[in-house]
Amino acid sequence: MKPAADTGPATGDAVLSARNIVMSYGGVHALKGVNFDIHRGKVTTLFGENGAGKSTLMKILSGVVTPTSGDIVLDGNLVSFSSSSDARDRGISIIHQELSLAPNLSVRDNIFMGRELRTRTGLDFAEEQRQARALMADLEEDIDPMTLVEDLRLGQQQIVEIARALSVDSRILIMDEPTSALSATEVEVLFKVIRDLTSRGVSIVYISHHLEEALQITDYAVVLRDGAITATAEARDIDLEWIVRNMVGENFDLGSPPTGHEFGEVALSIEDVSVVDTSGSGYSVVDHLSLDVRAGEIVCIYGLMGAGRTELLEAVAGRVPMAGGRALLEGEDVSGLSIAQRISRGLVLVPEDRQRDGLVQTMTVGRNLSLASIEEFARGLFLSRSRERELVEDSIRKVTVKTAGGNAMIGSLSGGNQQKVVIGKMLTTNPKVILLDEPSRGIDVGAKAEVFRLLSERAAQGLAVVFSTSEVNECLSIAHRIVVMRRGRISAEFGANATKEQIMAASGEAVVA
């Protein structure tokens, strides 16, 4: 693929530019001659699927890694960054997707971590505290600087991370998926902060999988595909479809509910289930909730973060205890059973965080795939290697994992393929009900569509599918029924023909204008 020679809008406007950046890891070219401009005082959004090279490009621009070849031009001068702190000294900061806060320290200490203000005898805590308070006021967050970060909600922690980047007077701020943990209100605040920053001349690079959201805030859109820039445009000239088309190179949608099969009996029956918050506050995160799912039916649970989706699914799967109520699998009460017993009866969960809960990083693709169905290839006391290989190969084929084979390490796969392994592992157990908690989190649009296609195929064969999501578009794809959760209860139920506005209103989410 030829990199686009066209560098887009006037280069005079560019504060930081990448010129013909090539980045190779061994034989793999992560970036193939990329030209990228960050526009002064504007928001430039970088769109692209996972593995397109977005993060690599950002790491180069923030001095975390050195490119194999190519130039970086800052204010018209050729520069090379020796480290990320070198880049930071020149006014370039990056907020990584994964938070890098010390949970055991206060907000103040986190903001000034590594560049503590000193007096002659020690640290100037008073001044640090004053500045931290001012930053929080700027960000319209009512957080006391002395609060421990571990006591904050995830969204608030993200705000602290942003405050830290702001505290070093960055001229260029790179935000990698800053909104993935934020509630709608917090996103609003963040966007206000971004607009405020740009009006002060700060240049922003924004990366997000929430395309609609990003389109609202951005001034320029740049699309990266397979390590090359495929399109650049000003935001006012483009729409969502333009982004998606350039990202994946083809028109596609996330599918529609599978038809042509009858729903069977009720496969999963959730009766009056309550779950109490694990932090010991006694607060019910799931509040007397009931839901029936029939064989062959796909139900989508929509809700904001904190609505209780994860807790509900984990309670049904046996991961967290129920405070009340019960779950029936084909009429049999499974509430008292262990996770293993529920799996063998046909009730499985694909967890939300695949790195933490889904994959064993020290094992191969094949062993991850076969982990939940060991009894399938156990012969007496021993495991049958040939039977396992068949199982793994079959599974790789069915869920279309792109891998060198079952012996490849799991870490060598892209995010989307890792997610397919987690789903494949559970499908290999031949479940009757599959629960998926945010199955599309952190995977690209193409992989998302494949995951949904896979689920609708299995539903047509009689599998009951329940998946949760925080993206409205995904509700309106393959689900036969959409259940909206709000504060631990079901606030509304819709058929497949619901509108986005209806769903978002029921979730308590303000429709962002």
Place this chain on the structure above:
Amino acid sequence: MTDVSQARKQSSPSAGGEGFDLAKLLLEGRAFFALIVIIVVFSILSPYYLSVANFLTMASHVAIFGILAIGMLLVILNGGIDLSVGSTLGLAGVVAGFLMQGVTLTWLGVVLYPPVWVVAVLACMLGAVVGLINGVLIARFKVPAFVATLGVMYMARGLALLMTSGLTYNNLGGKPELGNTGFDALGFNRLFGVPTGVVVLVVIALIGSIVLNRTAFGRWLYASGGNERAAELSGVPVKTVQISVYVLSGICAAIAGLILSSQLTSAGPTAGTTYELTAIAAVVIGGAALTGGRGNIRGTLLGAFVIGFLSDGLVIIGISSYWQTVFTGAVIVLAVLLNAVQYRRRSKLPSATGGQPTSQKRGKAEPANPAQGKTAR
């Protein structure tokens, strides 16, 4: 370690699966090369080192550490640590010694002299109980493994001292008329010229290998050590696995205790002091990761032989025991250092699906990656 990177370059054009297996072999190869170097160096320095007799003697020393290390490997694969094995070894030896003296049942007025096999079984059961205490503390009561086994380490040692008032059982021979002879068969005697301790080590290693590679339990162990949460959600009985590894480690320690007291023909309450650390060192030298999920029996055995052959070699060439300690420590540090390098390399390797033989650059590109790991916050 230029050899390793050289060989890796050659391997990378091949299919991903094979490349990985070769990397695994090279990882173990490191301990193997170290062992060869140790044997060659000491053979040059001492005319006595390179002989069958000496090798068998050294091997019988290694047997103790090797058996402890295999038990320790199971625990470390699970992501835990067992500091109590040295004390358990001592306690098992003392209990065996005590039983060999005869058990006086005062209310019946008789003295029981259990046969040696009963003594051995009872000692192993004792080891299992100690391991069970560790396992339950850790799995059920969520006591950190380090602290739980540290406490049990002190308790077991204290019990051993209490039972003997600090003295040693020197008479383990038994009497033919009492039918309790044969304790020396556990480690002192030889089977076809090979010390029984070594035979036991080989048997335990074989069983361990089969369990780890060919049974569901082995798979569960690797999975729960690699990621306990993911394993649990996949239906792995993580608690049972966790308790089991400590029980198995306790049994291994008891077996080592029996062999040691048989080799020494005496059972003392301080036997095995600091052996837990030697066992951990053997596991680490063998390439296992203390974070769990990575390691195997072959590597651990090599690790045990490296430590054993090194320290015996230093004794043979007459180096002071203080220097021996320094050398052993240096080997451990080096091993951990290389493990860290090796695991970082492996996790940073790009997907093998590229498949093109353009891997010449890989060696050059890699030095940049460690820096990435450090600076990316």
